[in-house]
Amino acid sequence: MKEIVILSGKGGTGKTSVVGSLAVLVKNKVLVDCDVDAADLHLLLNPETKEDNEFWSGQTAVIDENKCIQCGLCQDICRFHAIKNYKVDPLSCEGCGFCSHICKVEAITMQDNLSGYWFVSDTKYGPLVHARLNIAEENSGKLVAEVRKQARQIAEKQNSDYIISDGPPGIGCPVISSLSGARIALLVTEPTLSGIHDLERVISVCRHFGIPAMVCINKYDINLDNSHQIENFCQKQGVYVIARIPFDTVVTEAIVHGMPVVEYSPESKVTGELQNMWVNVLDFIT
Amino acid sequence: MIISVASGKGGTGKTLVATSLALSLKDGHKVMVQDCDVEEPNDHIILKPVITDREPVFNLVPRVDEEKCTYCGTCARVCAFNAIAVINEHVLVFPQMCHGCGACSYLCPEKVITEIPKEIGVVERGEADGISFVQGVLTIGEAMAPPVIRKVKEYSNNDYTIIRDVSPGTSCPVVESIKGSDFCLLVTEPTPFGLNDLILAVETVKELGIPCGIVINRAGVGDSKVADYCVKEGIPLLLNIPLSTDIASLYSRGIPLVEGMPQWRDSFIKLEKQIKEIVSERNSNPQR
Ligand code: SF4
Ligand code: SF4
Numbered sequence: 001m002k003e004i005v006i007l008s009g010k011g012g013t014g015k016t017s018v019v020g021s022l023a024v025l026v027k028n029k030v031l032v033d034c035d036v037d038a039a040d041l042h043l044l045l046n047p048e049t050k051e052d053n054e055f056w057s058g059q060t061a062v063i064d065e066n067k068c069i070q071c072g073l074c075q076d077i078c079r080f081h082a083i084k085n086y087k088v089d090p091l092s093c094e095g096c097g098f099c100s101h102i103c104k105v106e107a108i109t110m111q112d113n114l115s116g117y118w119f120v121s122d123t124k125y126g127p128l129v130h131a132r133l134n135i136a137e138e139n140s141g142k143l144v145a146e147v148r149k150q151a152r153q154i155a156e157k158q159n160s161d162y163i164i165s166d167g168p169p170g171i172g173c174p175v176i177s178s179l180s181g182a183r184i185a186l187l188v189t190e191p192t193l194s195g196i197h198d199l200e201r202v203i204s205v206c207r208h209f210g211i212p213a214m215v216c217i218n219k220y221d222i223n224l225d226n227s228h229q230i231e232n233f234c235q236k237q238g239v240y241v242i243a244r245i246p247f248d249t250v251v252t253e254a255i256v257h258g259m260p261v262v263e264y265s266p267e268s269k270v271t272g273e274l275q276n277m278w279v280n281v282l283d284f285i286t
Numbered sequence: 287m288i289i290s291v292a293s294g295k296g297g298t299g300k301t302l303v304a305t306s307l308a309l310s311l312k313d314g315h316k317v318m319v320q321d322c323d324v325e326e327p328n329d330h331i332i333l334k335p336v337i338t339d340r341e342p343v344f345n346l347v348p349r350v351d352e353e354k355c356t357y358c359g360t361c362a363r364v365c366a367f368n369a370i371a372v373i374n375e376h377v378l379v380f381p382q383m384c385h386g387c388g389a390c391s392y393l394c395p396e397k398v399i400t401e402i403p404k405e406i407g408v409v410e411r412g413e414a415d416g417i418s419f420v421q422g423v424l425t426i427g428e429a430m431a432p433p434v435i436r437k438v439k440e441y442s443n444n445d446y447t448i449i450r451d452v453s454p455g456t457s458c459p460v461v462e463s464i465k466g467s468d469f470c471l472l473v474t475e476p477t478p479f480g481l482n483d484l485i486l487a488v489e490t491v492k493e494l495g496i497p498c499g500i501v502i503n504r505a506g507v508g509d510s511k512v513a514d515y516c517v518k519e520g521i522p523l524l525l526n527i528p529l530s531t532d533i534a535s536l537y538s539r540g541i542p543l544v545e546g547m548p549q550w551r552d553s554f555i556k557l558e559k560q561i562k563e564i565v566s567e568r569n570s571n572p573q574r
Contacts, residue, residue, distance in 0.1 A: 009326055011296010011454040016479065037455040038294055038483040059366065079387055091461055091494070096387035097366045110366075135489045138458040141429065169296040169454050170325035173429035176382075192538040194301060194328040201326060201426065208427040222531075223538040249507075255477050256508045 001155050002183040002285055003148075003163040005034070007206075009198030011169035013190045014218040017251055019166040020044035020260035021274045023125040029162035031123070032151040033130040034178040036116065036143045041166045044260050047121030047128050055118055055131065055146060057139040059095040059110040061088045067107035074099035074108060091136060115139050118147050120154070127154050141177035144168070148178065171205045179206065184285055185213045186242075191226035199230065203237055214284065216243040216277055240284070243277035245270055288448040288467040289561060292491070294483030296454035298473045299503035299527065304451040305332040306543045307471075310554035311447055312416050318446040319414070321421035322463035323453040324407060324434040330421060331540045335414035343422070343437045344403035345386040345430065350377040351398040361390035361399060382429055407434035411441065418446060431459040439466065447558070454483075456490045464491060468565050470498040471524070471557075477508035481515060488521065497568050499561065504529040522564065525557050 006022075008015045019041055023031055033041040061082070063074070068086050075083045078099055082092035088099075100108040115138070118131040129151040131143050151163050165182070168174040179185060185206045189199040199215070206213040215234050220227040227244070234241050246269050254264035262271040291304040300323075308319045321327040348361070348370060359372045369384035370377065381404050391399035406428040412419050420441045422434040431453070442448055452463040452470075464470055470491045474480040484500070491498045500516050505526040516523040527533065536546040544551045 008296075010328070011293075012298055012475075037457040037460075038296075038486060040295070040479045040482055043478050043482060077388065077392065091465065094385055094387065095366055096385055096389055097364065098387050098389035098392070101364055101389060101393055133457055135456055135486065136458075136461045136493050140455075140457040170431075171426065172325045172424060172431045172459065174457075175325075176427075176429050190538075193331045193540040194326075195538075197328060197331060198326040204426045222534060226538055252477060252507050255479055258478060 001160055001163065003165060003181070004184050004186060004281065005165040005167045005178050005182040006186045006188060007167040007175065007202055008169060008188045009171060009202035010189070010195050013188045013195060014251065015188045016040045016044065016166055017255065017261055018188050018216060018274070019164060021262040022164050022278065023123070024260045024262045025275060025278045026162055026164060028160050029126055029164050030151045030155045030158070030160050031126060031128040032147050032163060032165045033128070034144045034147060034165050034174065035168045036131045036140050036147065036174065037133045037168070039130055039132060042128065042130055043258055044255070045123040045125060045128055046258060047123045049119045049121045051120040053118050054114055055116045055143055056112050057115040057142045058113045059097065060090045060093045060113055061095070061097070061099050061108050062111050063088055064107045064109070067105050069105055071104065074103055077102060094138065113137070116143055118143065118150065120150065129154065140168070141173040144174045144177040171201050175205065176209070179209050179211050182211055184281070185211050186216060186281065187213055188216045188218055189230060190219050191217060191223040191230060193226065196226060196230055196233070200233065203239060213239050214281065215239055215241045216245065217241060218245045219247040220244040221246050242280035243273050245273045287469070287562065287565060288442065288450060290450045290452050290464045290467040290470045291473060292452035292460060292464060292470055292487055293454050293473045294456065294487030295474065295480055298475045298480060300451060300473045301328045301332060302503065302537055302543060303471065303473050303501055304449050305329055306550060307554050307557065308333070308417050308449045309542050309544045310551045311558055315447045316445055318418040318420065318443065318448045320438050320441065320448055320450040322435045322438050323451050324422035324424045324431050324438070325453055327421045327423055329451050332542050333414040333417065333419060335412040335419035337410045337412035339411040341409045341437070342405045343407040343409060343434045345384065345406045345433055346388065346401040347381045347384045347386060347404045348379055348390050348399045349402045350379070352377060354396055354398040356396055358395060361394055364389045364393050385430070386433070406430060409434065409437045432462040435459060435462045456486045460490060461494065464494055464496060467496060469561050470496050471501055472498055473501045473503055474512055475504045475507065476502055476510065476512045480508070481512050484512060484515070488519065497564055499524040499564065501525045501527065503527045522560070524560055525553060
């Protein structure tokens, strides 16, 4: 079983549209949405939720005002300035528990956080594991690890060949969490200067963690100079550019209709290029 | 006044809005841009600042003097992040997982843990054509963005109108960035993805008690559900930027919108006025 994670660094480059299309093109796989704080993949796949699980992770300090003698020690030692006037601001508390260990009168307890939910759903393309991080929660990295673990278990049980994973934007904690142990990262970029800048950073992250990367240039014809620049850069880095998807409004139309673009517009050039892309990925990983 | 520019969904045009607002306001105001999207900072591509100052951001991680360590295991027990482990006669530290809370060193009964600074990013400062510019850059391979964001925010100064670019999403880096601002502009696009993520972003700013308003970028591309949502929720829709190949082309080349199409300047000046009105009305009416 091979896990392919789709990343982009910069958001909004078309990552989820690519993953939605792979849901149609790839046979015998499990889908997983690792963009847990702004999950969108379900909007294309029309899932029917089978399992709905709470995700408890991390803690928040709570001060019992009846026990508190207002010595102020906790306020002094909290590095996250989460305690003011002997009250904890849950949005600032990182849950380290330092205060609870040093409080002389044991007035501080640590309470578990309900950080979000994860779901196992059926789609007509196969099982989908997805999640919803609660608003303003930490621990997105841990929730990513959880959905990936669930996806792997399903894949093993069903003897799936692939796990296709829609990754989060950026390069921080949830991205690192979605990369570890993946077979390959497919990076979706666009030919804008910020697209190029962010691609460079996400390629470095893949290299840092030893995950081979391939690049798909989306809307490659909106700025051909920039697309060439991406190709040159990738060549120097030894990263294959495996797809050049033209700009076409059918991509947005498909989103509005809640369908993967390869299904919404099977005859379009976009679909043709996505099919080629998958052939190229297969070449690389088999 | 601090105006955060956030988006829920990535790639909706946050950078376009933040930089256009800054460039439109700079003649009448002292403007500071703070790029808190430290994983992928992009404002510099449009604003092209001259960076004059670089300050590394450190996280304090434990170092154990194993000569004196008795392997009692206290540090491993108190660490809430599994960043330090005692296995047989060894102490292992995982710096990437350490939040730098200081619990282990403080609570070590033998006092053999010291904290050493580990660089996790850098804050760069400079000037871009009269705009004071600050950005955070997270080091490749580092997981923890909030300390870098906090460092950027330290440069906030009441003399300035501060425009703060926030990373996409709704999790801890977003909250850290938005916290303390007077207003949050949410940039979205009129598609089901845009709407889905906008609803999450609105919940996040509400949780923080910060007033917000909406900018629809690429108006005309999808459907009208985002506009309907704004009406239903009573959230002011402050600006529509149409889908336009001219705008997209300027952006792709890193040319500021208000330079390539100066007619947009007035729209952004008006946008700031509207924001100011909302903020001052709210300040005089704090229970709302
Ligand atoms: S648990 Fe840690 S972050 Fe939270 S209030 Fe206590 S010392 Fe501060
Ligand atoms: S400083 Fe805090 S987070 Fe870091 S290893 Fe020590 S107890 Fe764990």
